[in-house]
Amino acid sequence: MNPRQPAYISVRLGRPTMTRSTQVLSGLALALVATLAISASTGVLGISPWAALSGTADPLSLQVWWQLRLPRLLLGMAVGAMLAGSGAAMQGLFRNPLADPTLLGLASGAGLFVALWIVLVQGSAASSLYGQFAAGFLGALCVCLLIFGIASRQGGGSAAVMSLLLAGLAINTLAGAGGGVLAFLASDEQLRQLSLWGMGTLTNALWRTTAVALGVVAFALWLLLRSATQLDLLQLGEATAHAAGLEIAHLKRRVVIATSIGVGLCVALTGVIGFLGLLVPHCLRLWLGPGHRLLLPASMLSGAILLVAADALARTLGAPAEMPVGLLTSLLGGPYFLYLLMRRNRPC
Amino acid sequence: MLTLCDAGLLRAPTLTPLSGTLLPGELLAIVGPNGAGKSTLLSLLSGFRPCETGQLLLDGHPLPTWPIAVLANRRALVAQQEPPGFDWHTEELVSLGSQPSKALVAQLLDELDLTHLARRSVLSLSGGERQRVMIARGACQLLSRRLPDATDGGLLLLDEPTSALDIGQQQRLMRQLRRWASQHQMAIACVLHDLNLASTFADHVWLMHRGQRVASGPPAQVLTTAHISRVYEVTLAPPSTALFSPAV
Numbered sequence: 388m389n390p391r392q393p394a395y396i397s398v399r400l401g402r403p404t405m406t407r408s409t410q411v412l413s414g415l416a417l418a419l420v421a422t423l424a425i426s427a428s429t430g431v432l433g434i435s436p437w438a439a440l441s442g443t444a445d446p447l448s449l450q451v452w453w454q455l456r457l458p459r460l461l462l463g464m465a466v467g468a469m470l471a472g473s474g475a476a477m478q479g480l481f482r483n484p485l486a487d488p489t490l491l492g493l494a495s496g497a498g499l500f501v502a503l504w505i506v507l508v509q510g511s512a513a514s515s516l517y518g519q520f521a522a523g524f525l526g527a528l529c530v531c532l533l534i535f536g537i538a539s540r541q542g543g544g545s546a547a548v549m550s551l552l553l554a555g556l557a558i559n560t561l562a563g564a565g566g567g568v569l570a571f572l573a574s575d576e577q578l579r580q581l582s583l584w585g586m587g588t589l590t591n592a593l594w595r596t597t598a599v600a601l602g603v604v605a606f607a608l609w610l611l612l613r614s615a616t617q618l619d620l621l622q623l624g625e626a627t628a629h630a631a632g633l634e635i636a637h638l639k640r641r642v643v644i645a646t647s648i649g650v651g652l653c654v655a656l657t658g659v660i661g662f663l664g665l666l667v668p669h670c671l672r673l674w675l676g677p678g679h680r681l682l683l684p685a686s687m688l689s690g691a692i693l694l695v696a697a698d699a700l701a702r703t704l705g706a707p708a709e710m711p712v713g714l715l716t717s718l719l720g721g722p723y724f725l726y727l728l729m730r731r732n733r734p735c
Numbered sequence: 736m737l738t739l740c741d742a743g744l745l746r747a748p749t750l751t752p753l754s755g756t757l758l759p760g761e762l763l764a765i766v767g768p769n770g771a772g773k774s775t776l777l778s779l780l781s782g783f784r785p786c787e788t789g790q791l792l793l794d795g796h797p798l799p800t801w802p803i804a805v806l807a808n809r810r811a812l813v814a815q816q817e818p819p820g821f822d823w824h825t826e827e828l829v830s831l832g833s834q835p836s837k838a839l840v841a842q843l844l845d846e847l848d849l850t851h852l853a854r855r856s857v858l859s860l861s862g863g864e865r866q867r868v869m870i871a872r873g874a875c876q877l878l879s880r881r882l883p884d885a886t887d888g889g890l891l892l893l894d895e896p897t898s899a900l901d902i903g904q905q906q907r908l909m910r911q912l913r914r915w916a917s918q919h920q921m922a923i924a925c926v927l928h929d930l931n932l933a934s935t936f937a938d939h940v941w942l943m944h945r946g947q948r949v950a951s952g953p954p955a956q957v958l959t960t961a962h963i964s965r966v967y968e969v970t971l972a973p974p975s976t977a978l979f980s981p982a983v
Binding site for chain 2: 482483484619620622623624625626627628629630631632633634672676677678
């Protein structure tokens with residue numbers, strides 16, 4: 388037998404029964420459309436999405452809906468899907484239900500760079516979303532390269548999971564300290580901007596940023612979805628997964644790069660929105676089982692639903708003022724997560 | 736068929752170069768004290784650590800020239816136990832790494848006495864039950880990914896497959912390994928601590944000591960009082976009822 392010839396028995400890994408995943412995913416997609424429709428009609432100005440789409444609403448409402456509300460909905464959808472999807476992928480990569488992008492230091496690294504931009508570069512000039520975007524992107528990328536450098540030095544070429552985790556821990560600490568120093572240096576106006584952004588909010592949504600976000604997030608999610616069967620295999624442990632045909636270094640690189648690009652962008656645009664990446668995959672796993680071919684897309688859809696809904700709440704609860712949606716998700720998500728941990732003795 | 740030509744590892748943990756073959760239908764037991772390099776040898780055989788001196792040939796081709804996905808059709812590994820992170824069902828876990836028919840999964844579960852646990856979460860199983868699930872998964876990968884033109888059943892590597900099993904299950908598992916070896920012409924290499932099991936069921940035994948293979952051959956030639964007392968640093972009483980009983 389010639390080993391160079393391709394495996395002509397095509398191997399699809401794991402389950403699931405197609406009918407069930409189709410049902411679950413189409414149900415979630417419908418729920419997302421419904422959430423978008425409801426969320427599009429709530430707010431300080433009650434505008435029916437049908438009236439806005441058909442152009443029959445008054446000019447002011449039309450402008451508000453098209454220029455403010457719609458991009459904001461779409462940004463919420465993209466960020467929610469990205470955070471929950473990358474959380475699910477990270478948990479699979481680390482084989483640990485408590486992992487998420489903040490664990491690797493990606494979010495805090497991106498956050499530190501954005502804060503650096505606001506305080507040192509932007510100075511007293513008007514805030515620039517593109518600058519923040521580039522800074523967050525750069526921050527996540529630097530963290531990504533740094534942790535791979537550290538991990539491959541220790542792991543003899545392949546990034547060992549434990550060294551990745553420890554590198555993330557060190558970066559989180561460093562970024563926290565750096566953020567503290569920057570807050571000390573910042574002017575009053577910058578401090579206000581920093582703290583608002585740091586709480587997590589979708590108010591920055593404009594068409595040009597939302598369009599970029601949608602494109603980048605779609606690319607990152609596509610990369611993650613392509614890794615689903617490999618993530619399943621990785622659950623066997625590295626040596627066994629390697630023997631079952633998995634290119635481990637490949638998979639790690641793809642998941643970490645997709646996550647750092649997507650999360651870096653999300654952090655730059657919206658600040659840190661907590662608990663989605665941890666909570667959504669966790670709950671879905673209880674319902675759907677641990678197979679990533681269903682868990683990944685379901686997490687992305689549910690993350691989008693949750694963030695769009697939470698943002699609608701944040702816009703209406705204290706209207707006309709609005710609450711940072713990151714605070715809301717943490718306030719709702721934290722206690723629920725504690726409840727889950729207490730109810731279940733098992734760690735997953 | 737697996738052939739080692741002076742294959743060894745230079746970086747720690749090291750492995751002194753060794754040669755040998757493992758033929759289809761054969762059961763090889765790798766024995767030796769803790770830290771002797773048994774698991775290291777297994778990771779060399781599986782290709783997880785590529786050999787740093789010499790060569791390792793599978794079906795006549797050097798292991799590094801095999802694409803990793805094709806190699807997975809020919810060799811499977813059951814590593815020492817790692818706690819599973821998520822709650823797969825037994826059946827799902829057995830099917831990971833291949834796309835087996837329902838009949839094959841049912842047959843393997845039956846052969847390893849797991850049928851009653853098929854729909855249970857692996858997190859709720861005992862250590863011994865989980866170990867048998869992972870062994871079933873390894874066999875499942877080889878049997879379901881077997882290529883139509885393959886003349887033998889490939890290579891199954893097991894790292895201490897009996898470590899969490901009771902003595903009844905140990906016997907049943909070893910008998911099952913023998914059956915797989917002869918039925919499917921599978922070559923099986925397993926790390927064992929129980930020398931009685933090794934001498935009862937293995938065709939060949941490799942005795943490891945400090946990263947080196949110090950003896951190899953049929954069990955009767957390798958598992959001698961002289962070898963064992965030297966390698967394990969124990970004093971053995973002359974054989975009585977049990978094959979080896981440590982002196983009191």
